[in-house]
């Protein structure tokens with residue numbers, strides 16, 4: 001696993017409390033993960049998320065993934081855990097506006113220590129967010145603790161691809177994204193197995209290259225003014241961010257980074 005020093009939870013909270021988080025939502029929509037609805041439906045299908053289930057979304061942000069699960073999979077009850085008060089506030093408001101507040105609750109906590117009861121969920125859910133978490137072993141142990149035997153841990157995440165990042169590439173990518181580290185498929189699979197989960201699926205979704213092209217196109221061809229407005233019309237900053245996005249595009253096309261999907265039933 002590639003790591004860099006000096007990035008922690010407070011950096012992530014700053015991102016999602018300010019303009020950077022707003023920029024991600026401008027480009028990706030309410031569901032801040034690669035593939036939006038398509039990716040959520042794919043994960044739900046593969047994890048067999050069904051009517052009446054109870055789930056926990058770790059790093060739920062504004063709760064768009066939970067609203068998707070309640071609306072489109074008939075999930076009975078979702079509990080979302082996030083460490084950034086601002087996104088929770090937005091999430092509660094959106095759930096209330098959409099009449100879903102009785103089925104979706106938010107907990108303000110670090111996902112490594114949620115305070116939720118053991119085996120309270122049929123499934124634990126995560127979408128492109130666990131890359132922000134410093135302590136991956138603690139995170140996976142917490143996810144497995146929350147699911148009852150027979151339940152499932154299901155998530156997508158940004159991981160290092162088979163080509164591998166050089167140290168310099170990892171430093172530049174992780175610092176731009178405010179990720180303290182980046183796992184790979186083998187690393188996550190080992191952690192899941194260590195915590196009593198059978199890794200039924202762990203693979204590249206193949207989405208990253210296509211979607212990073214789309215995001216760059218949106219920023220360069222349609223949403224430039226809106227993006228500039230969010231960052232106080234700072235042209236130099238937008239250009240600098242564009243450069244880092246182009247660098248990320250190169251990494252994705254070279255399969256040095258990718259979006260991976262994991263479905264891991266808990267067996268014991």
Ligand SMILES: C[S@@+](CC[C@H](N)C(=O)[O-])C[C@H]1O[C@@H](n2cnc3c(N)ncnc32)[C@H](O)[C@@H]1O
Nearest residue numbers: 031032033059061082083084110111127129132
């Ligand atoms: C990319 S957003 C999540 C997107 C969301 N899963 C979706 O699909 O729309 C990342 C979120 O992770 C949260 N986060 C990062 N590290 C965390 C931690 N250790 N504990 C709780 N939340 C964390 C941030 O506050 C932020 O809201």
